[in-house]
Amino acid sequence: MASSSLSVVLLLCLAAVASAQMSTTFYDASCPGAQATIKNGVVAAVSSDPRMAASLLRLHFHDCFVQGCDASVLLAGNERNAFGNVGSLRGFDVIDQIKSNVEQACKRTVSCADILAVAARDSVVAVGGPSWTVSLGRRDSDTASETLANHDLPAPSLSVTDLITRFAAKGLNHTDMVALSGAHTIGRAQCKNFRTRLYSEENIDPALATSRKATCPQLTGSGDSNLAPLDDTTPDMFDNAYFVNLKLNKGLLHSDQVLYTLAGGATEDIIDGFASNQDAFNNAFAAAMVKMGNISPLIFPQGQVRRICSRAN
Ligand code: HEM
Structure with missing residues (x-):
């Protein structure tokens, strides 16, 4: 008993040390221009291709x-496969471009994982969404796993129960998942x-189905x-229209629509709240992004700061 409470205390101390090593000012001394360089790269990319905001956000997820x-x-x-x-x-x-700009200013200092986290936030802001403060100090892995990926x-064919399980496994609750x-x-x-x-689904707005079918033929492979x-x-605008659409059976993916029409009471109220209140969505989204961005970071002395994001040092 005594030894188990001692290990709990030890674990708590270790957790405190780990989180103390991530901070919002992590690069203030070592690479003061890092955040501005990342932001400039994101703004330039999104202004030439508005979809890039979405793509960068998804990369971080x-x-x-x-x-x-x-x-x-x-x-x-x-x-990646x-x-x-x-x-x-x-x-x-x-x-890669952002990383090379950051490397020019400060060599081997800013991790690719932190660049992804900041770029995701700046992408959301670039298309009209909320901002949040990103804790920094994540380090990069030297391995990746296709099997684990x-x-x-989560696949778009999942049920609400399975989606909930996948998010819960990462410490994210129903509200986080919906946001x-x-x-x-x-x-x-x-x-x-x-x-x-x-x-083959019935919970889809007929007009949406008709218009999407025009460019998405039934035959697999075409x-x-x-x-x-x-x-x-x-x-291309970060707003709460996604939730308004779910209430009208206008979600595009199965995994979107089931959150409202096949959720068995699990998530409908959360969607009603976001559909009727943009600020409620923005706040919940920002909070959930902070949680998601803190999933199992590698903290010094674990991991490395890659020189090139696509390969380990
Ligand atoms: C709930 C479980 C989720 C499922 C099943 C899912 C599935 C998908 C699928 C199938 C696509 C389209 C990919 C393609 O056709 O090439 C997509 C796109 C996207 N996903 Fe998700 N997603 C989920 C959650 C999330 C989360 C949590 C985020 C970010 C916080 C996210 C951000 C995006 C974005 C922004 C796109 C558009 C990317 C682009 O246009 O390049 N998704 N998702």
Whole structure:
């Protein structure tokens, strides 16, 4: 008993030390221009391609859900070949450019994992969403796992129960999950990811189904990569229209719509709240992004600061 409470105390101390090593001022002395350099890179990329905001936000999500926010998603091969990633994730070149700009100012100082976390926040801000303060000091992994990515990344075919389980496994509750799904207020999805919904689900607005079918034929293999906006109303603006749309059966992915129509009481109220109150969504989204960004970071002396984000040093 005494020894088990001693280990609890020890664990708490270790946790305190770990979190003390992440801080919002982490690079203030070692690389004072880091955050501005990242922001400039994001703003430039988003102004030439508005969808890039969505793509950078998703990169951070796919990073954090697989062995924590350690930039494993950026390593060539491995995770990048997982089902949900290959032929789908975008923005690697933008991150590479930002990293090279940051390296020019301060060598081997700012991790790729931190660049992803800041770039995700700046992307959201660039398209009209809320801001939040990012804790810094994550370090980069020297490994990535395709198998783990296939296991941990949620697929669009999942039920609400399975989605809840996946998010709970990362320490994220129902409100976090619904708020984070609101990231689908921006960005695009490929036909192969919503075809089944168009042709065999009933909880879909008929007009939306008809218009999406025009560029997403029923036959598997035809038009698989044709794109449609995840938020039909304001596809490139970060707002709460995604939630208003769910209430109208206008979610594009199965995993979007089930949060409202097949949730069995688990998440409908949260969606009602976000659909009727933009600030409530913004606040919950910012809070959930902070939580997601803190999933299992590598803290010094673990990990490394990669010189090039796509390969270990
Ligand atoms: C709830 C579970 C989730 C599932 C099943 C899911 C699934 C998907 C799928 C299938 C796509 C389209 C990919 C393609 O067709 O190439 C997509 C796009 C996207 N996802 Fe999610 N997602 C989920 C949660 C999230 C979260 C938590 C975030 C961020 C916080 C996010 C951000 C995005 C963004 C921004 C896009 C558009 C990317 C672009 O246009 O490049 N998603 N998601």
